[in-house]
Amino acid sequence: MMRRRTTTRVSCTATxxxxxxxxxxxxxxxxxxxxxxxxxxxxLSSNTxxxxxxxxxVADGIRYPLSVAFLPDSSLLVxxxxxxxxxxxxxxxxxxxxxVPSVYTGGQGGLHEVALHPDFVSNGLVYLAxxxxxxxxxxxxxxxxxxxxxxxxxxxxxxxxxRTDSRAGQHFGGRIAFDGAxxxxxxxxxxxxxxxxxxxxxxxxxxxxxxGTIVRLTLDGAVPPDxxxxxxxxxRPEIWSYGHRNPQGLVYDAASGTLWETExxxxxxxxxxxxxxxxxxxxxxxxxxxxxxxTSITSERERAxxxxxxxxxxxxxxxxxxxxxxxxxxxxWRGSLFVGGLAGEQLARVSVDGVRKxxxxxxxxxxxxxxxxxxxxxxxxxxxxLDRDGGPGTIVRLEPGP
Ligand SMILES: [Ca+2]
Numbered sequence: 408m409m410r411r412r413t414t415t416r417v418s419c420t421a422t423x424x425x426x427x428x429x430x431x432x433x434x435x436x437x438x439x440x441x442x443x444x445x446x447x448x449x450x451l452s453s454n455t456x457x458x459x460x461x462x463x464x465v466a467d468g469i470r471y472p473l474s475v476a477f478l479p480d481s482s483l484l485v486x487x488x489x490x491x492x493x494x495x496x497x498x499x500x501x502x503x504x505x506x507v508p509s510v511y512t513g514g515q516g517g518l519h520e521v522a523l524h525p526d527f528v529s530n531g532l533v534y535l536a537x538x539x540x541x542x543x544x545x546x547x548x549x550x551x552x553x554x555x556x557x558x559x560x561x562x563x564x565x566x567x568x569x570r571t572d573s574r575a576g577q578h579f580g581g582r583i584a585f586d587g588a589x590x591x592x593x594x595x596x597x598x599x600x601x602x603x604x605x606x607x608x609x610x611x612x613x614x615x616x617x618x619g620t621i622v623r624l625t626l627d628g629a630v631p632p633d634x635x636x637x638x639x640x641x642x643r644p645e646i647w648s649y650g651h652r653n654p655q656g657l658v659y660d661a662a663s664g665t666l667w668e669t670e671x672x673x674x675x676x677x678x679x680x681x682x683x684x685x686x687x688x689x690x691x692x693x694x695x696x697x698x699x700x701x702t703s704i705t706s707e708r709e710r711a712x713x714x715x716x717x718x719x720x721x722x723x724x725x726x727x728x729x730x731x732x733x734x735x736x737x738x739x740w741r742g743s744l745f746v747g748g749l750a751g752e753q754l755a756r757v758s759v760d761g762v763r764k765x766x767x768x769x770x771x772x773x774x775x776x777x778x779x780x781x782x783x784x785x786x787x788x789x790x791x792x793l794d795r796d797g798g799p800g801t802i803v804r805l806e807p808g809p
Contacts, residue, residue, distance in 0.1 A: 430767055430781045457768070458739050464773065467791065468500045469800035472792040474520045474582075474728075474780050479528055481785055483802065484555075485792065486535070488517035494558060495802065505561030508551050511540040512578015515746060519655075522583040524552070524626065531555050534566075536581040536593055545572045548579045548617075548693065566628025569617035570643060571610075573598040573626060582729075583659035584666060589731045590631055592666060592682075593622050594654035602673070602691035602704045616640035619690055621654065621668065621682055622714065623647035635685030650688040650713065651680075656729030656746060663761050669729050669746055672696035673704065674723035679746065679764075680714065689713035695721055717757075718764045724751025728780035734787030738756045738805055745789065747778030754778055754791070775803065 439440035471488035478484060482496040490510030491503040510518050516538030522537035524532035531554045539549035548571060578596030585591050597611040597619035606612070611619025614636055622645035625631055656669030666682040676696025682689055693707045695716075709715055720726070728747035732740045746755040752773045758766040771778075778799075780792035789805040 440692075452575060458737055459807065459809050460737070461808055462771070462803050463788075465802040466495045466498050466500055467799060467801045469495075469792075469802065471517075471798075472796050472800040472802065473517055473778055474522075475782050475790060475792045475802065476523050476533075477782065477785055478522045478523070483790075484521045484523075484533070485802065486518040487520040487800070488512065488794075490518050490537070492518065492521060492535070492560070501558055504555075504558050504560055506553055506563055507535065508537065508549075508563060508565065509540070511538040511546040513538075513546065515577060516546055516579055517554050519548075519579060519581025520583045522585070525585050525587065533560065534583055534591070536583050538579045538581070539568060541572060544574050546576075546579075547571045547573070547598075548581055548593070550583070550593050550624075564628075567593065567622070567624055567645065569593075569595045569622070571595060571598045571616060571618045573600070573618075575599040578653035578671075580651075581655045584653060584657045584659040585626075586659050586666070587661050589626060590623050591626060591681045592657060592659070593624065594624060594651070594657045594668065594670075596621050596653040596655075597651065597671060597690065600697070602694075602714065606692045606705060606799055609691050611652065612687070612692060614639060614646055614649060617643055617646065619649060619651040619668070621648045621657070623684075648682050648686050648688060650686075650689040650690050650692070652694075655727045658729045658731050658744075660731040662731075662733070662742070665761070666732065667744060669726035671725055671727075672719070672723055674699050674701065675723055677720040677723045677726045678716035679726075679744070680716050681762065683714070684800055686714050687712060688716075695719045696723070699741045717759065717762070718767065720751075720755075724748035724753060724755065725777075728778055728782075728792070730781040730783055730789065733790065734783050734789075736787035737789070737805075745781045747781045747791065749777040749779070752777055754781065 472485050474486040476484045492507050494501040518537045520536035522534045533555045534552045548569040550567040551565045553560035573597050577599030580594035580596035582594045595617045600610045630644045637644040653671040667679045668682045673696040676694045732743040744757040754770040776793040776795045782790045794800040
């Protein structure tokens with residue numbers, strides 16, 4: 408493996424990794440001449456071309472950001488774990504946007520995703536995926552949309568409530584992707600159901616609930632008539648794929664017509680999957696991970712009728728946030744997948760030839776914090792939503808250059 412070094416610098420006079428002084432200032436005031444190394448920015452390259460970039464602060468004053476979406480005016484919507492949605496404009500963070508549905512925030516539950524309708528410019532519609540409290544202490548994953556007017560969300564409609572009813576606080580999934588052909592995909596986690604006993608009867612292998620699935624809906628929340636299980640007895644007709652654990656990365660690559668997904672494995676076994684209609688991704692019957700205690704879940708790594716991941720991570724990097732890069736700022740990275748890591752505090756760049764992984768390098772290892780979301784800005788820069796274990800959150804972006 409080749410080992411190269413990418414110098415990651417930020418032109419900023421603030422001290423400390425959090426860069427709090429610069430983050431609240433405008434970018435222009437952060438471009439002093441006393442450049443310093445933000446962090447080590449070491450890139451471990453494997454069959455890839457190293458690219459020089461710097462990390463530039465965009466905003467702080469955010470608490471536990473989970474998801475970021477760009478508005479046409481280049482301002483940002485930021486979804487925070489504890490159920491608030493804010494707008495960031497010119498580095499200034501707004502008060503909470505009014506009208507967001509009530510969010511269940513216990514355990515890992517929160518406001519997991521904000522995404523704009525493909526025709527947002529004409530209809531102003533914004534989708535939210537979130538954990539929703541039900542009766543009797545139960546919670547599940549839900550999808551709603553509303554029309555953004557200024558800093559208010561109006562006419563909010565609940566479009567889908569997953570059948571995952573559980574008192575567990577884990578594994579809500581909660582990512583949204585659009586295929587550009589009138590459908591949206593929503594990821595739903597397995598709600599932490601124990602991978603023990605008869606693994607083939609685990610809820611993620613059971614089509615009568617939504618645990619551990621990607622669902623496919625029309626943009627209005629209806630079931631598309633060509634979904635794979637609409638005629639299967641006892642199956643939920645919204646299901647597009649199943650056998651997932653906790654999918655917290657989901658992106659549709661329009662160029663190749665591919666839906667990409669990342670999911671958290673248990674101890675080891677985080678996965679990047681190419682999601683196909685009706686396919687079974689195997690959890691927990693097959694996995695490259697083990698129980699957190701170190702004990703074995705299964706010795707099976709593959710089985711006929713179950714999909715293999717395109718790649719997997721052992722040890723886990725805790726995959727969260729997924730981007731297919733198509734911008735002009737980093738031509739060498741065009742077509743690459745960028746995978747955010749929580750526990751791993753790193754950004755994985757995975758190159759693919761459409762189906763297979765052709766290379767991987769690790770960026771920003773241990774240097775910026777937990778990466779919750781990865782997005783491409785209208786400027787072609789790569790934006791990261793960061794948190795430090797639920798503490799102060801920041802938005803930064805990668806720009807080309809030394
Ligand atoms: Ca799998």
